[in-house]
Amino acid sequence: MPVVLAANIDNGGILLSLFLILASAKILAELFERLKQPAVVGEILAGVLIGPSVLGWVEPSKLIEVLAEIGVIFLLFNVGLETKPQSILKVGRKAIMVGVLGIILPFVAGYWISVLWFGSTVEALFIGAALVATSVGITARVLGSLGLLDSEAARIILGAAVIDDILGLLILSVVSGVSKGELNYLALAGTTSSAVIFTAGVAVLGAVLITRLAPRIRSLHISNPFFNFGLLLCLGLSVAAMYMQVAAIIGAFLAGMALSEATEGNVKMRKLTSGVTEFLVPFFLVNIGMQLNLQIFADSSVVGFAVLITLVAIVTKLVGCGIGAYGSGWRFSAQVGIGMVPRGEVGIVVAQIGLSLAAISDKVFGSVLFMAIATTLIAPPFIKMLFTRTDVDEDIHLSDIVSRIG
Amino acid sequence: MPVVLAANIDNGGILLSLFLILASAKILAELFERLKQPAVVGEILAGVLIGPSVLGWVEPSKLIEVLAEIGVIFLLFNVGLETKPQSILKVGRKAIMVGVLGIILPFVAGYWISVLWFGSTVEALFIGAALVATSVGITARVLGSLGLLDSEAARIILGAAVIDDILGLLILSVVSGVSKGELNYLALAGTTSSAVIFTAGVAVLGAVLITRLAPRIRSLHISNPFFNFGLLLCLGLSVAAMYMQVAAIIGAFLAGMALSEATEGNVKMRKLTSGVTEFLVPFFLVNIGMQLNLQIFADSSVVGFAVLITLVAIVTKLVGCGIGAYGSGWRFSAQVGIGMVPRGEVGIVVAQIGLSLAAISDKVFGSVLFMAIATTLIAPPFIKMLFTRTDVDEDIHLSDIVSRIG
Numbered sequence: 001m002p003v004v005l006a007a008n009i010d011n012g013g014i015l016l017s018l019f020l021i022l023a024s025a026k027i028l029a030e031l032f033e034r035l036k037q038p039a040v041v042g043e044i045l046a047g048v049l050i051g052p053s054v055l056g057w058v059e060p061s062k063l064i065e066v067l068a069e070i071g072v073i074f075l076l077f078n079v080g081l082e083t084k085p086q087s088i089l090k091v092g093r094k095a096i097m098v099g100v101l102g103i104i105l106p107f108v109a110g111y112w113i114s115v116l117w118f119g120s121t122v123e124a125l126f127i128g129a130a131l132v133a134t135s136v137g138i139t140a141r142v143l144g145s146l147g148l149l150d151s152e153a154a155r156i157i158l159g160a161a162v163i164d165d166i167l168g169l170l171i172l173s174v175v176s177g178v179s180k181g182e183l184n185y186l187a188l189a190g191t192t193s194s195a196v197i198f199t200a201g202v203a204v205l206g207a208v209l210i211t212r213l214a215p216r217i218r219s220l221h222i223s224n225p226f227f228n229f230g231l232l233l234c235l236g237l238s239v240a241a242m243y244m245q246v247a248a249i250i251g252a253f254l255a256g257m258a259l260s261e262a263t264e265g266n267v268k269m270r271k272l273t274s275g276v277t278e279f280l281v282p283f284f285l286v287n288i289g290m291q292l293n294l295q296i297f298a299d300s301s302v303v304g305f306a307v308l309i310t311l312v313a314i315v316t317k318l319v320g321c322g323i324g325a326y327g328s329g330w331r332f333s334a335q336v337g338i339g340m341v342p343r344g345e346v347g348i349v350v351a352q353i354g355l356s357l358a359a360i361s362d363k364v365f366g367s368v369l370f371m372a373i374a375t376t377l378i379a380p381p382f383i384k385m386l387f388t389r390t391d392v393d394e395d396i397h398l399s400d401i402v403s404r405i406g
Numbered sequence: 407m408p409v410v411l412a413a414n415i416d417n418g419g420i421l422l423s424l425f426l427i428l429a430s431a432k433i434l435a436e437l438f439e440r441l442k443q444p445a446v447v448g449e450i451l452a453g454v455l456i457g458p459s460v461l462g463w464v465e466p467s468k469l470i471e472v473l474a475e476i477g478v479i480f481l482l483f484n485v486g487l488e489t490k491p492q493s494i495l496k497v498g499r500k501a502i503m504v505g506v507l508g509i510i511l512p513f514v515a516g517y518w519i520s521v522l523w524f525g526s527t528v529e530a531l532f533i534g535a536a537l538v539a540t541s542v543g544i545t546a547r548v549l550g551s552l553g554l555l556d557s558e559a560a561r562i563i564l565g566a567a568v569i570d571d572i573l574g575l576l577i578l579s580v581v582s583g584v585s586k587g588e589l590n591y592l593a594l595a596g597t598t599s600s601a602v603i604f605t606a607g608v609a610v611l612g613a614v615l616i617t618r619l620a621p622r623i624r625s626l627h628i629s630n631p632f633f634n635f636g637l638l639l640c641l642g643l644s645v646a647a648m649y650m651q652v653a654a655i656i657g658a659f660l661a662g663m664a665l666s667e668a669t670e671g672n673v674k675m676r677k678l679t680s681g682v683t684e685f686l687v688p689f690f691l692v693n694i695g696m697q698l699n700l701q702i703f704a705d706s707s708v709v710g711f712a713v714l715i716t717l718v719a720i721v722t723k724l725v726g727c728g729i730g731a732y733g734s735g736w737r738f739s740a741q742v743g744i745g746m747v748p749r750g751e752v753g754i755v756v757a758q759i760g761l762s763l764a765a766i767s768d769k770v771f772g773s774v775l776f777m778a779i780a781t782t783l784i785a786p787p788f789i790k791m792l793f794t795r796t797d798v799d800e801d802i803h804l805s806d807i808v809s810r811i812g
Contacts, residue, residue: 012648014472015479019641026634033627063469066420073421145629221439223551224684228432231685235425242418271674275681278630279637 025282038380047289068287071280076249077234080256095159098324105320106131126354135344136161153335179359198244206258226269296366306367341379347372431688444786453695477690480683482655483640486662501565504730511726512537532760541750542567559741585765604650612664632675702772712773747785753778
């Protein structure tokens with residue numbers, strides 16, 4: 001009996017942690033929905049709760065990390081399916097402005113504040129790079145659940161996130177090079193241009209090619225041909241993106257966008273795809289929460305710095321991106337700005353690279369982790385508020401006041 | 407640059423293997439569909455092709471094993487959703503007959519042939535136990551794709567598979583105990599009865615409880631409440647089953663069955679669930695194929711034994727289960743018998759336990775692996791043939807001949 005038991009418990013333990021992740025995420029999502037707060041916040045807090053910081057029921061692992069990665073890949077693939085290439089190209093100029101200004105301000109501010117606080121230039125460079133990160137998955141998730149992915153502000157955020165990703169990786173490469181005392185400008189130019197060519201090429205040509213291929217896909221003999229083709233395109237372009245020095249989620253987003261027209265109205269394909277997404281996204285969100293290390297609060301100097309860079313992270317993105325989106329009213333600027341605030345998994349990865357290069361200390365790592373997760377928790381309620389308090393509501397509110405005065 | 411590249415390639419390599427698994431599975435599934443052969447065979451052969459035996463593109467790993475396990479769990483959950491508890495209970499007596507006879511014949515024949523071939527009793531016991539295994543997932547997949555899961559033969563196969571699983575684990579426990587020279591009858595009786603109570607209890611009470619809970623599930627605030635509840639019930643009962651000494655897939659099947667009535671007509675829930683299944687099942691099938699070790703063919707004595715036990719495995723299940731299903735015509739008996747032939751992942755696990763206990767040699771391990779995979783590849787075309795060549799076709803065929811003679 002013990003052998004069978006042992007063989008069972010081995011995988012049983014893994015299955016148990018997957019169950020705990022999913023169950024805690026759904027229970028806290030339900031709670032937050034009842035409180036009229038975004039479900040994502042509940043799901044990230046579920047990770048904090050069951051992770052090493054509080055209950056310690058589930059340890060972060062490679063398996064959970066991979067499930068989380070596939071989760072955010074499918075999340076962006078789904079967002080891509082809702083996004084027509086033209087709708088992004090139309091807001092292209094504004095997206096570039098938002099992306100670029102949303103990088104310069106956080107980087108410069110993050111760098112100088114760190115220099116003033118620590119004096120170490122390399123550490124300050126990494127903190128600046130971490131403040132540049134944008135976790136578009138979180139914003140996309142909130143807007144998707146509100147059915148607002150096709151709003152102009154949402155499209156600008158998506159476009160700016162793509163630009164941020166490429167520029168962010170460029171900055172990270174430079175910072176990594178500086179920290180190791182080696183910087184190859186030729187290699188840098190090479191990878192940057194291949195990243196740009198890949199992204200622009202797939203964005204422009206992808207949909208055209210897929211539309212031409214559609215009749216062939218439709219006539220495949222396997223069941224659910226578009227869904228299966230979509231799975232392969234999503235994973236295939238995610239892998240290709242990684243090898244082209246772009247984040248996997250950008251590849252997945254481009255794959256979705258390429259399929260958006262050909263699969264419009266294909267309810268079955270969309271439902272099958274969102275089944276995969278709904279199953280995997282909780283692993284992405286819980287995994288972010290599990291990274292939080294509350295032990296940093298034992299050291300008051302760390303807490304001070306963590307709170308300071310969190311505030312800087314929020315203000316600089318809000319202002320930088322807000323200015324980039326300038327021209328359509330303050331509400332519009334605020335929508336775009338707040339949508340770019342979450343640093344999520346991207347900020348965590350930058351911090352991890354800094355730690356692995358011994359360029360940042362454990363304490364700074366803890367602070368950056370705190371900043372990445374705090375911005376990710378703080379933004380969603382404001383995203384929801386700014387996107388859903390419509391002008392109609394304001395009119396009612398105003399007329400209400402007017403009638404009271406009258 | 408190399409740092410970012412390295413950080414990317416790490417997960418990039420994992421994503422690449424997932425992409426290769428999915429792509430090879432879908433390409434060979436398409437090929438087999440065009441040849442009018444079951445897609446599952448193509449997907450298992452995709453594993454043989456990309457695995458260590460042939461191209462060596464993807465190595466079996468813990469991650470792939472876990473994805474495969476979740477894949478077969480969702481496969482059985484989906485089958486459960488299509489199965490009402492009453493429909494299984496109605497064929498209960500016949501399912502017990504099929505299950506029991508389909509265990510005795512393979513075990514006794516496998517044991518004695520091995521004793522005659524090797525002379526080793528412990529090794530022979532393990533070979534017998536491996537021949538007992540039933541991989542119901544394969545048959546369910548073939549019948550599901552043909553839309554024949556609600557046929558009487560399919561329901562008998564499902565019921566018999568549940569019984570086989572419990573008795574099979576009991577045999578495996580005894581065999582493991584004997585091989586280690588320790589056998590605790592009391593513990594054996596305890597776990598067996600808890601397994602039976604768990605399975606019967608969930609089968610009988612599950613649907614009743616869920617139907618009572620349905621209004622509460624419906625009024626949850628999270629999106630897709632039934633889908634999310636289903637995910638949790640599926641994983642939760644899979645884990646519970648493992649701790650109760652029943653296979654995870656039995657728990658998943660019971661979870662699906664418990665939900666089958668409450669979610670009947672809930673197209674959205676069913677589509678979301680089958681999205682998860684369709685994404686994950688290729689990992690299950692490819693992982694079976696990847697286990698095949700073609701190097702055993704270098705030793706002619708191993709080949710002889712591998713082929714012999716494969717033939718014994720096929721004939722004994724076919725005859726044993728066929729006799730169990732006796733009374734509704736030879737075709738019906740053949741349908742049930744062939745549906746029980748695949749040993750798949752269950753046979754592989756038994757072989758792995760035998761190897762880990764040093765109870766079987768590497769050569770016997772290779773032979774049992776071959777038997778498990780060969781039975782899994784051979785059965786599906788016959789399942790398809792026996793279940794789809796309907797009596798109507800035969801009538802046409804007969805009348806055709808008659809008219810020709812006339």
